Amino acid sequence: MPSMAVEDYLKTIYSLSAGAEAASTSAIADRLGIAAGSVTGMLKRLAEQGLVEHVPYYGARLTAPGEREAVRLIRRHRVLEMFLVQVLGYTWDRVHDEADSLEHAATDELIDRMATVLGEPASDPHGAPIPAGEGRFVEAHFPTLGEMAVGTRGVLRRVQDEDPEALRYLAELELVPGTELELLERAPFNGPLKVQVGGRERFVGLELARSLEVEAVDPVARRPKKNKAKTSAGATKHV
Amino acid sequence: MPSMAVEDYLKTIYSLSAGAEAASTSAIADRLGIAAGSVTGMLKRLAEQGLVEHVPYYGARLTAPGEREAVRLIRRHRVLEMFLVQVLGYTWDRVHDEADSLEHAATDELIDRMATVLGEPASDPHGAPIPAGEGRFVEAHFPTLGEMAVGTRGVLRRVQDEDPEALRYLAELELVPGTELELLERAPFNGPLKVQVGGRERFVGLELARSLEVEAVDPVARRPKKNKAKTSAGATKHV
């Protein structure tokens, strides 16, 4: 049974090694708010337990068992977030911390019961997909608003930001998963983006826009030319 | 912020020092499954933090802040148990352990939201009263079936047993809080009790009977004589 600390490391390494690269010691240390030296020590322990592969000076990546455990944790976290919002009335900006502490204490049965009550949800309140109990899980991504071409229309699918302030702000702008939007303008010099959302025009800073994943929609009657490449790319993997 | 270990000690000391006596080191050690020597060490730490008053060789009792904390924990535990049963479909024999680990991770806000969803329940699935968020809390008790006089009728109010086996057995016999029952016979030499419950006659061992708290009911038309003393005693405090 992994301890809380071990679980936190696994989750962190998982999310850092998304692009198949190894997670660096300092990146892990940063995320967890822990000194780098302590991380090295823990990586050695994790390697002994066979949860992590650690090549000194090059970083760590999860082994198969380590990844299985990490995915289980992510499932727990996301089901909990959804439950907190749907059943207990939390707002989406306040669920992260609560779920973070509960995920270490909850049993799989508890999580499965919550998922049942929720109707086996496919994603959490921020649009992050919820892994099933078993089986492979690959975290697919849509392109972000920050990298989309002007004129693209689409549906906001996921918000990759945990900062409560940012989330509250986005909710005010109606920028929540499921919302339709269109990128109208892009100010020069990495300036803010003008976006049409819910009948209104909004301005979104580039940084924030980079955390908004959008599924592009084929502009049915408009621009019948060459949007296909972009759209299909958006629907598949996109690191 | 008390650690899990500290919280467990506080809860244990609280429940052991019910009758105003101090909790002994070995009793605490037993409950927690910990060596006596370790308990002494922890009691010293708790005393330093002002949560416990520890007189060497005589035992420990909670200070006012310690008791406040313990009551908060009990509230969390019992609300969680109720929530697990009512919302997530657990049976009453399986909620204790799950609640025990969750109670350390749950925030007060989470608990309060659960209580709201449940309609501010007054007791947990075993009939144990749930303390309010604030204010004094005295754990009142009813007399147990084991000490009641033959012929007494009453309502089962609380089951003081955590053993899942026992709880499943009691549920089969319909011996759950709220059930009406009458003590019919008491076998000699501390033998089993014959009890009328839900139209059937059941036999209950004395040990088990001692964990069943019953609120006596005035036998309205029967035996109009001298049952009053017993009945009123049952409704008040009864350590």
Next chain:
DNA sequence: CCGGAAGTTTAGCCTAACCTAAAAAAAGAG
């Protein structure tokens, strides 16, 4: 290809909670 900056590991130290075994105090039996 050399030297410093940045990143990583090692070494030594700390705390919370546990353990066991021995010493000390309290309680009960005769």
Next chain:
DNA sequence: CTCTTTTTTTAGGTTAGGCTAAACTTCCGG
């Protein structure tokens, strides 16, 4: 009242998971 048993405390040891500071790699600019 004394002697033995039980209970409690003390003393010394362990493990997980942190920290800092120094030593070592790796990387990158010139």
